[in-house]
Amino acid sequence: MNSRKGYQRGMGRRATGVRLEGISKMFGPVVAVDDITLEIECGEFLTLLGPSGSGKTTTLRIIAGFEDPTRGEVFIGDSPMTYVPPHKREVGLVFQNYALFPHMTVFDNVAYALRMRRMGRKEIERRVAATLELVQLEGYGSRLPKQLSGGQQQRVAVARALVFNPSVLLLDEPLGALDKKLRESMQIELKQMHRKLTTTMIYVTHDQQEALVMSDRIAVMNEGRIEQLGSSVEIYEAPANQFVADFIGLSNFLIGRVTAITEGECVVETADGCMFRLPEVDGLAPHESVIASLRPEKLFFITGPDIDASCSLFEGEIKESIYLGEATLYQVDIGARRRLEVKQQNREGMPTYRIGDRVRVGCKPGDINVVS
Secondary structure, eight states, X not given: OOHHHHHHHHHOOOOOOEEEEEEEEEETTEEEEEEEEEEEOTTOEEEEEOOTTSSHHHHHHHHHTSSOOSEEEXXXXXXXXXXXXXXXXXXXXXETTOOOOTTSOHHHHHHHHHHHTTOOHHHHHHHHHHHHHHTTOTTOTTOOGGGSOHHHHHHHHHHHHHTTOOSEEEEESTTTTSXXXXXXXXXXXXXXXXXXXXXXXXXXXXXHHHHHHHOSEEEEEETTEEEEEEOHHHHHHSOSSHHHXXXXXXXXXXXXXXXXXXXXXXXXXXXXXXXXXXEOOTTOOTTOEEEEEEOGGGOEEOOSSOOOTTSEEEEEEEEEEEEOSSEEEEEEEEXXXXXXXXXXXXXXXXXXXXXXXXXXXXXXXXXXXEOO
């Protein structure tokens, strides 16, 4: 039986969006969430991403109904939910610690929410079977949680959250307890599951790579506010500010003043005389200070005498070489207290460098982003 069709026949799947309007949350003098307005589309996979204390989990708990906002309104679909208790919101929840009942079988764990809703035995059996098939656990219904691997336990937790056909599925760092390889595998499984169901999912994590892999959109949070909202590509390739550029992946930061503006291009000079080019930015004027970000993989070593005139050129000395498996990360000193990180893929024919080597490094203007 096709798992998607089986799930839909068993539960009559529906997807509902979420809207937050001016949500704030205070814990005494501490502002945990600061005036967030956010619309999550029906069927979207949205990730709340940020460091500890950024407000992402508090925001999720407000959507779930475990916290009341100090100000603002919560809507699920078109229905106001701000002060509706959690059990009446029809929201599924998946936590990092799984929260499975250890004395219950997999079947009984998944069926628990349906029994609390006083559903008939045959309907419970149909829904549990369809959901276990969806999470690839057919035949595991009689096992206890202790007889399962960590990844299988996490699938049971997801199945339990989906089986009663929730309007929205909320996931709070659900893969945090898994080892790296299993976590990466589960990321793909959850993404594929979402694609089958088109259920609205809101996911909380501090893991940048996890957010980039799984999300339709990412809301990057810091100090209770959303710093940037966009697709994985938008967040990574065009960070809105220095916080986002620094938090998502690795970034080099170049600080200088605009020395010239020509058609479609700005020339910037750092305090120690290093020059670089970037695309013209609206509102940027000569002599204005600039902070720009540059991803390590956008830089490249120049081995020949020629270089494209439009590229920026940096000269320096290799200070560190870090082998990463698929790539090597080089740290290059290009001036007083100024260091660039350059990531080069470990492919046959690519030159390698040792500490102390003098090198030239280049980048294209379009690969540099102004962040402040």
